[in-house]
Amino acid sequence: MIHHCVRFTFKPGTTPEQLEDALASLRNQGEVIPSVRSFLVGRDHGGVYEWGATFQIDDLDGYWEYLIHPAHRRTDEIGLPLVDRFMSFDITDDPAPGTGTKIAELHQRRYDADPGLTELVSNLNQYEGSAAPGPHAA
Secondary structure, three states, X not given: OEEEEEEEEEOOOOOHHHHHHHXXXXXXXHHHOOOEEEEXXXXXXXXXXXXXXXXXXXXXXXXXXXXXXXXXXXXXXXXHHHEEEEEEEEEEOXXXXXXXXXXXXXXXXHHHHOHHHHXXXXXXXXXXXXXXXXXXXX
C-alpha cells in the first residue's frame, strides 16, 4: 500500500471560491480515480502548511494510474497556480528498498511527458517532493 500525501499553503489573495474549487477538485480525484482506495482532504495541523490530502493506492501500477488520470491533471491546472508552498511525499509498507526510487521515476516520467505540468510545478514558490522539477530539483 502506498499513502501519497500532499501538504500545501495557498498564496495570499486566493479567494474563498478558488480555494473551494481546488479542494473540491482534490476530493474529486479520490472519488473518480479507480486506483484510489481511500482519501482524505482537509486542514493541516502541526506545521507551516494550511491544507493537506492523502490518497491510499495499492501499488505502483495504481500510483501511475493516479498520476496520469485527467482528474489529477485538472487539480494541477486549477490548484497549482494558487499554491505558495507545496510538499508531496509517500509512505509505503512495501519493504523493497527500491520502492522510493520507482516512485520518483514515475514522477519524472510524468514531468517528462507533460511540459505544462513541469512549468506549473517549477513556478511554485516552494516545492519538495519526488523528482522535483525546475529550480526545486535537489
